[in-house]
Amino acid sequence: MVSMLLALGGGAAAAYVLRGHDNAPSAVSWVDVRPEVGGKAIDAVLARHAEAVKRKDLGGWMADVDQRDSGFVQRQRQQFENLTKMPFAELSFERTAQSAPKMAAFLPSQLFDQYHAAVKVVAVTVRHRIDGVDSKPVATPWLAVFGYSQGRWVIAGDGVGKDLPTGEAGQPWDAAGAITVVRNDRVVAVLSADAGGDAGRTLLQLAETGLQQVAAVRPNGWDGKVLLTAVTDRKIFDTYFAESQDRVAQVAAIAVPYYSGVAEWSARPAYATTRVVFNPSELSAPKAELQHDLTHEFTHAAMGPVTGPYTPRWVVEGFAEYVAYKDGKFNAAGIRQALGDIKIDKFPTDKEFYDEPRNYVSGWLACRMIAETYGQAKLVAFYEAFQRLSEVESVAREVLGVGRDQLEQQWRDYVAKQRG
Structure with a gap:
């Protein structure tokens, strides 16, 4: 096939030779670009x-x-x-x-x-x-x-x-098969059409409980409502892990922040909302596990408006675990088993946080310690302060009245006590 580009007026127009069959061009079509x-x-x-x-x-x-x-x-x-x-x-x-x-x-x-x-x-x-x-x-x-x-x-x-913008091909309507939508006053859930009515009702019940748990800690400052995608099409979830496929199996669900403009195409887009997308492999998990996962991700949605580039991962994930486990009862043996031999020394950096799944546990214990020592309102204020301040040192001194070193020592002492 012959293709010819003619630049006219600084590339204002292009001419393409289009063939009607394999032997000779049948027409020339001018395409004004x-x-x-x-x-x-x-x-x-x-x-x-x-x-x-x-x-x-x-x-x-x-x-x-x-x-x-x-x-x-x-x-x-x-x-x-x-x-x-x-x-x-x-x-x-x-x-x-x-x-x-x-x-x-x-x-x-x-x-x-x-x-x-x-x-x-x-x-x-x-x-x-x-x-x-x-x-x-x-x-x-x-x-x-x-x-x-x-x-x-x-x-x-x-x-x-590989470098598609976040969310491309990852929306509920991009699913390869038919979808169905179920909803209540605070949740719109999108499932695969063949999921069955019971699956939708169960998911809505769990989601409602999760939102109640989140609202008990964070009643204001966000919409209080969520769009939840729980389809069986793997690519909808995998889209968000294009550059880290090794992490897909470790993640039950993901909270995706969205803005007034596509982040990769806009200079300073304003935060709009957070969508929650489930890993299809987790949809058959026990109810207690699904409940935890929903509450955890809904917490991310609730804190989305006040989460910024300086909010440490241990705070983001630890706070979500704090809300999800807030009403749970834990003994020393269970905490020892969950922590294993992980060293509790310094707060993990963002770069290393996701390399060690047990950092979720240590982050949870750090946030739980702050809530129990200083009060839950102080924990929320500690999280929110990273909108204005970029270091744990400055945030801890302003909100809690202690420096980073003292806060880490309190965390170490607390974890040691919880381990028994």
Whole structure:
């Protein structure tokens, strides 16, 4: 196949030689790639896509989808059906300016060949608000591949690669199979359609209990409502571990913060909410384990508005464990077994925290010690202070009246006492 690019007016237009068969070109189609021209056409496609979801118009959705790849067509049909089941209060697909070379890295090679280079990856912000859950619009990413076919731009595929923006291909409507949505006043849970009614009811009951446990510690400062994804499609969960696949089996669920803009595409996006995504392998776990996991992740959602780059991992995870285990009773033998031979010396650094699963236990005991010694309100204030201060030393002195060294000594003494 022959492909020719002619630059006119500083690259404002491109000419592609398109073949009707293998022997000779049948037509030359001029594709104007100026943003104000091609961009408007793509904006119109995205607007029609959003309108199709709102109207539950499958024909309108599929009208802008290239029909040549049967597999992609089927995936688009399923995505449309899943989108129409989501309780959106708002939904839009917005083209987001990104550099062409950056986006080209996500272009599947077969689509480049199929469209004779008349194809590009477009950064799309899926801006939405879940009815009854979100107080602010949430931005999630979609890398849409647009190809020029028969005189118009059509959706031809999805971007691929290792460095996809957080949440790309990880939304509940991206599930390969059909979904179902169950809800109560404070939780919207998305499950696979074949999960069964009992699974949905059980999950909602556990989620409601988890939210009550979180509200007992953190009653204000967040929406108090959560979108929970618990589908069996592995890729929805695995998407969030693209660069750390070794950790997937160790994580029961993940709390994902989202912002007013896609974090990787925005300079200073404002925090909007936290979504919770379950590891499919954990959905059959005992109820007590599921209850703990839900409460832990909901705590992350509750603290999302006050969690920043300076909040230590031992505080983030230790606080979530404190809430999840707050009403539990533990004996010295159980704590000794959970800690094993881990050395309690200095608070673990962020870099090393996740390398040792028992750091969750030591972080829990640190937060429990602060709550028991200084009061639960001081523990919450200690967490919140990292919005303004970047070091444990300064936060401990301001909130607790002690320095880091003294706080670590109190922690060591407390752990030794709990071990018996």
